[in-house]
Amino acid sequence: MKVVAVFINLIYFLLLAPFLEGVMRKLTAWIQSRKGPPLYQPYLDLLKLLGKENLNSGGNWAYSLAPVLSFSSMLAAIALIPLTGQANILAHSSDLMTLIYFLTLSGFCLLVGALASGNPFAAVGASREMMTTVMLEPVLAMLLILGTVRVGSFSLTAAVSGVAVSRGVSYFLMLVVYLLALQAFVARQPFDIAEAEVEILEGPYMEYSGPNYALLRYTLNLKRMFYAWLLISSFLSFILPANFFLSLLLQTVLIIVVFVLISLIGATHPRFRIDQALKYYALLLILALIAVGCAVKGW
């Protein structure tokens, strides 16, 4: 069962992630008085891209390898997670640091690809992405450390479920921080700064085409779903039923609800500038530190 759980993780994420993009697009369209594409459109987009030609405009191996590495690192991160609160076989050889490592690696590969493309817009996008990562990864780390402090274990399963063990000051503070950071984690307006179509023409993604671009889009979809999943399974772990299928069903519903929230915020905000966003991230980071401090005190 513990081996099968790894595959369930992967299949669950790979199947659901494009659908969630469809939900976002549909909702955004409704808010904008449009009809919007059908919910399954992102699957078709990915399929279409997979059938197209890979152009190596960077002219080097780093450029063409980056999407595969980014995608596989994201899959590796997803394979580790305790989907319904149960540890799988990989839990023996990994902890929360492994998870953070793979997530960072995935983003890092995208940066390498962007810089290797030699495009000035991609370079601006990469530098924005880098600043965002530097400010936001610690916020994610703080969340998991909060769980670790509560249960006194570095295991990923413990850290995730530890967040909601007791719901005191630190729990609510961290919940606020996470909700405020959510839009930035999933890189939607007002925080789609690194892509910013009208400014830097999708930034890091600009030069990519065909299957490589499909992989990067898929990675982004998986990343978004991961952050929505983390919100549910850490802060709301106490409402998930013990039954595996019921738990999975409830989680799916809740993840869709989170995406509804993301779409609403995204459709009602203009994009921030990177300097405005960095100030905002700094505030989040300080609040996250305070939350961990409270957790250490046992509040």
Add this chain to the structure above:
Amino acid sequence: MSRKDKLLNLLKDELKGNFLAASSLEESRLFIDIKKEALVETASQLMKEGARYQMGVGYEAKKKGGGLAMVHTFAFDADSLLVAIRALTAEDEPEFDSLTPFIPGAGWSEREYIDLLGLHFKNHPNPKRLVLSDDWPEGIYPLRQEVPYDLMPPSAEEVAFRLDEAPPGSSIIPFGPFHACLHEPAHFAVYVDGEEIKGCEYRGFMVHRGIEKLAATELTYNEIPFVAERICGICGSVHSVNYAQAVEAASGLKIPRRAEFIRTVMLEIERLHSHLMWLGVAGHLIGFDTVFMQAWRIREKIMWLAESLTGNRKTYGLVIVGGVRRDIDLTKAELIKKTLAEVEKDVQALEKAIINDRSIHRRTKGVGYLSREKAKEWNLVGPVARARGLDIDARRDHPYAAYDEVKFEVVVADSGDVWGTLVVRIKEIYEAIRIIHQCLEKLASRLQGSPLAIEIEDPIPAGQQGLSVVEAPRGEAVHYVLTGDDNRPERWRVRAPTYPNLQAVPDMLLNNKLADFPIIVGSIDPCISCTDRVAVIDRRSASGRILSRQELEKLSREMRSKT
């Protein structure tokens, strides 16, 4: 004594023998001929008197040995007066003194005629190529009489515009020739230090269509309005009305009052669609697509309205010299009123959402700031100028069509930034609706059944000058017409509002963030087609062959590996 007479006396006294002649068909226009030695003196005298520089017009006289002429036009907004000064030079000595050192806004007007007429401007600070394509051969000046309108010199390889060096410590981000935030081809080489803009160079004029030359060689008076309308896909009627007014002024034609009201209605309907369109684009440029979609949803009603009035969503084909071609009867008036009521309600809802949105404030307040003094120095026009505290509006200052009979408010803001422009343009939507209602009322009550256009029986006399302004949605557009023989103007010059406004963009960009580039450039609502019109024969594209996909790929790879 009126302002016009005072000016005339002053110039006569100052210039003495250099003053040649003056003519004035209407109270609000003054055309002066001077010797070319007195050009700088006259212009500085006019600027001292509080004039606003509008544009330069260069042409080669059709008569053999007529020489080359340079006309500069100035506006006295408080006195409803437009002044044009004209100087001639012999063909073998094509040199004038440059006005640019003390009127920066004259820079492009002069560079244009370096390219097109082969003129020289003494003391011009930056006489770089402006209009012609980079592979256009030296020594062929398209606006000269001997050059045919359809001349296509062979294209040359390996030529490129030489951009200035970026200042030390900064790198260049190329916005253009095609970029998602520019809706037409234009090239801004933006110098950035990190994310901060340290300067920029502009290379435009890539969408020449040879309209002015075509008008001077091939078209007739009443064909031009339909070509003029195609100068711009957004403010087409502005140009056809403006051209017609310039010809009417030059030939002393008086058109029926009903036609003037109908022109006013269509100009304001066009303003409604343009303002809503800009509002949407502005939203898109700061990453707020919901504003974009909602503004364009409202705009769509205006487009349908225009289609039921004229048969077209855009390019109404309404205006001819001497009047208009289509009536607005009572049924159409009812339709307009009904649509405007809906639009007004929708715009109010949208306005409420925008004005109170703090994140929009964050992206627009203090962005693209230019002081009132700078705005004046660059001769900014339209909402861009009014957002910087300059209280100018051609509709009020130089009334044309039926604007002398309608009441409206000129909206002015003093924040000097993109936010100010946004507020001005939203408020102007309501003013436009007010104007249309007043026009409809007057059309219905006292102008029923009068003719729509006059018959022009006598030929239009040659050698007359006409100058006309129209407040386009983006600002004042100016047309100059010199009547000619063969039932066509000898010279017709168009100056779109983007022409002065775009020249000030590098100043607006300075020390802003790279992320603000789209909205700053977008705030002037640049219409590249309007600005680039002019007089030239098709660019390389017309004579170039079509590359196959393989060739194109190969070419782009080679280009890449070279850089």
